[in-house]
Amino acid sequence: MSKLGVNVDHIANIRQSRKAIEPDPVTAALIAEMAGAESITVHLRSDRRHIQDEDVRLLRRMVKTKLNLEMAATEEMVKIACEIKPDTVTLVPEKPQEVTTEGGLNILAAQDELERVCAALKSAGVSPGIFIDPDSRQVRAAQACRADFIEFHTGIYAAAKQSSRQAEELNKIVQAGQATGEMGLVVNAGHDLNYRNVQPIAAIPFMNELNIGHSIIARAAFVGIERAVRQMADLIKEAGSKQ
Numbered sequence: 700m701s702k703l704g705v706n707v708d709h710i711a712n713i714r715q716s717r718k719a720i721e722p723d724p725v726t727a728a729l730i731a732e733m734a735g736a737e738s739i740t741v742h743l744r745s746d747r748r749h750i751q752d753e754d755v756r757l758l759r760r761m762v763k764t765k766l767n768l769e770m771a772a773t774e775e776m777v778k779i780a781c782e783i784k785p786d787t788v789t790l791v792p793e794k795p796q797e798v799t800t801e802g803g804l805n806i807l808a809a810q811d812e813l814e815r816v817c818a819a820l821k822s823a824g825v826s827p828g829i830f831i832d833p834d835s836r837q838v839r840a841a842q843a844c845r846a847d848f849i850e851f852h853t854g855i856y857a858a859a860k861q862s863s864r865q866a867e868e869l870n871k872i873v874q875a876g877q878a879t880g881e882m883g884l885v886v887n888a889g890h891d892l893n894y895r896n897v898q899p900i901a902a903i904p905f906m907n908e909l910n911i912g913h914s915i916i917a918r919a920a921f922v923g924i925e926r927a928v929r930q931m932a933d934l935i936k937e938a939g940s941k942q
Contacts, residue, residue, distance in 0.1 A: 700939030701901045703932045704738035704767060704889070705731040706912025711741075711749035724750065725757045727924055731915075732764050734928035738786075740910050742769035743776065744793060752779065759783050767910070769830070772809070772816045781823035788820050789850055789887075791830040803832035803852040806840035814844040821845070828887070833868075833875035841884060848885035850910065851875065853900060857891035869899055880905045894918070894934060901938035909935060 710724040728739040739762050741750045758766055768785040770776040771793040780788050790813065792804045806813055806829060817827040828848035831837040832855075841849050856868035876886045888900055889910035901909060911931060919927040 701903075701906045701935050702737040702908040703735060703928070703935050704740050704765075704887075704908050704910040705736040705915055705928060706740040706742070706769075706889075706910055707731065707916070708740075708742050708749045708912055709916040711751070711754060715749055724754055725761055727916075728758055728762060730924045731928045732762065734925040735932035736764065736928055738765035738767050738908060738910075740767040740769060740789075740912070742791065743779065745771060745773065745775070746795065755779070755783055755785070759785060772804075772813055777816055777819050780820060780825055784823060784825055787826045787828060787848070789828045789830050790816065802854065803834075803837060804830055806831065806837050806844060810840055810844060817844045817846055821847075828885075833871045835875055835878050838875055838879050838882065838884070841879075842882045846884065848887055848907070849879055850887040850889055852890050853888050853892055854890040856900070857893070857896050865896075865899075872900065873903055876903060876905055894931065897931065897934055898938040901935040902941060 707724040707727045710722050710727040713722055739758060741755060743750050743755055755768060766785040767787045767789055768780055769789045769791050770780060772790045790804060820827040826847045828850055829841045829846045830850045830852060831841060833851045851872050856865060859865035859868055879886050885907050886905050887908040887910060888906060892900060892909060892911045893914035915927045915931055
């Protein structure tokens with residue numbers, strides 16, 4: 700059964716819009732854990748537009764489940780990750796002007812560097828993973844980099860307007876995920892998953908973890924973080940029970 704990972708970046712977005720001290724993403728993470736989240740994700744961006752270095756340090760001390768740090772594969776970020784030691788690091792692409800991550804990391808374009816970064820993280824006791832599109836070439840490249848896990852970008856699946864197109868994208872994730880499992884890598888997924896589209900992804904038998912942020916925080920604005928997390932966790936459990 701898939702686990703629920705909650706991304707609390709958007710809580711930090713609200714805080715940083717006023718350069719204030721609240722709302723606190725660490726508090727949000729702890730509430731999410733109590734409500735059933737099995738991991739907490741934050742993205743420490745090079746521009747520090749939302750999550751700050753001190754947030755990650757506090758989360759490392761406070762999170763009781765698992766702390767997953769999303770970051771670009773830069774020297775600065777590797778140094779920070781090796782110092783703070785989150786449980787896992789997910790390497791993601793990062794563009795200065797993007798609103799959110801626009802797709803998976805192209806491992807083939809930087810395989811040697813990503814292999815070096817994965818090795819450095821492992822040496823520090825941090826489990827490395829890579830955020831990729833559901834493409835068998837990228838899966839094989841992730842294995843060559845000695846990543847422990849991959850996270851499939853589900854944005855195209857989530858954006859599909861027609862059921863036939865959504866089914867096609869779902870099949871791509873299934874096919875690439877089967878190949879990933881055969882290579883011994885753990886399979887996660889995330890991006891634009893919400894209360895309407897999460898269950899087909901959660902029902903995939905080998906899916907380990909779903910990382911969800913925006914839709915949970917958006918619902919939390921109306922019903923609170925605890926209820927929003929519980930509702931998402933219930934949907935994932937329901938899908939898993941039908942496997």
